[in-house]
Amino acid sequence: METVIIDNEIIKPSLADLIKASLYVGATAYGGLAMTAQLKRKFVEEKKWISEKDFLDALGFSQILPGATFVTLMAYMGYRINKIIGALIVPFFFILPTFFAIVMLSYGYFHFAGIPYVVKVFAGLGAMVVALLINAVFTVGKSVFPKLTFKYYKGFLIAAFVFASAFWLKIGMIYLVIAAGVLGFLFYYFTGEFEGVEEHKQTALKVNKSTSTLYVSLVKYGLLTTIIVAAISILLLFPQLGEIFVSFFKIGLFSFGGYSSLPLMQHETIDIHHWLTLKEFSDGIAMGQITPGPILITAAFIGFKVAGIIGATITTVAIFSPSIILIILLYELHGKITKLPTVKVFVKGILAGFIGLLIYITISLGVVSLNNWQTWLVFVLSAIALIKFKIDPLWIILSTIVVSLIIL
Secondary structure, three states: OOOEEEOOEEEOOOHHHHHHHHHHHHHHOOOHHHHHHHHHHHHHHHOOOOOHHHHHHHHHHHHHOOEOHHHHHHHHHHHHHHHHHHHHHHHHHHHHHHHHHHHHHHHHHHHHOOOHHHHHHHHHHHHHHHHHHHHHHHHHHHHHOOOOOHHHHHHHHHHHHHHHHHHOOOOOHHHHHHHHHHHHHHHHHHHOOOOOOOOOOOOOOEEOOOOOHHHHHHHHHHHHHHHHHHHHHHHHHOHHHHHHHHHHHHHHHHOEOOOOHHHHHHHHHHHHOOOOOHHHHHHHHHHHHHOOOOHHHHHHHHHHHHHHHHHHHHHHHHHHHHHHHHHHHHHHHHHHHOOOHHHHHHHHHHHHHHHHHHHHHHHHHHHHHOOOHHHHHHHHHHHHHHHHOOOOHHHHHHHHHHHHHHHO
16 A cells, blocks of 8 residues: 655555545435535545645546546545555445445336336426426536626537537437537637636645556556456447447546536437437436436446346446546646646537537426426426525435325
8 A cells, every 4th residue: 555645644544444435425425516525524624635735636627527527536536545446446436335226226116117106206206307407507507607698608609509409400419519529619719718627736745656657557558458358348248238338438438527418328328229218217317316426327227227237237337437547547647638728628618518418408308207287396396496495406306205295
């Protein structure tokens, strides 16, 4: 185990300590962005394994990389604490509690979905999901467009273009994400509009020099080679499982943050492969909200529908792999990458495009889920609670279950 020196205080976390801390935050991390406070409290304030400045640096870097932001953040902190081993075990055990939870919920859903009270609960949760998505549009939109002024007209144009292309032209989501990034480059690069990605000064980190740079590089690229060979083997030996892996790896590679992955997930699983219905997709999002951890765990629900526990495992590994691989590859370069104007404007365009995609998926799920006055009532109450009163989504989910059993 390496000796890590942070802010002149020597910390020697064992693998067991890392695992216990990761399991704890993975089992208790509810509330989307609210997870930031929980992670900071455990790793910065309580354990003192990473400084506050380094934590903020990690958070900023995680936000410009594709994949699940908080899994990327966990991989970053794990790498900083214990190099490649830390980058693997910290996100793994962070995801593990919510993986088990979603698998159990998926089993109950697909085996008992015909029971009347289960139907009622998921009808209400489907309406609540539409409210969650609208809240996501406002929350994410406020970060991308701080004010509804002409100053942000370029971003509005990108969002409108992506929405129209998805809604009317049915263009593939991944192509739209790339197009949004290209438009971001064309709109912002030549005018010098590079703001929008927060930068933090990285503090010094000293490590025991017993491990050579050459050794770390060999381990790093040897590990990645092993992952690639294993993925190709799955593709060749088990075509259906390989297809699942490739689909969800693409989603993880081309999405930024939790909710931004949902349009890509919908397109890949419903429009292309027809693995589940739009109603089932909505219910999967609801279950992703019920469980702690990242919303991308909805992938496990879809994988369970397609190929049981093996499918759930493959989709989970596939969708979170890009986050971990990119951290392992780019960690040493992150200080330079975050300052590149080309990267900033490309990500800026992608984030604007995701607003258009979120609006598209909100309308799509709204058409399916809001089909009577009861579901409309649940939707309106949930939206007011989220947007007006800022109530924690967990309490809204529990309230929705109770209300659904009464009025539906």
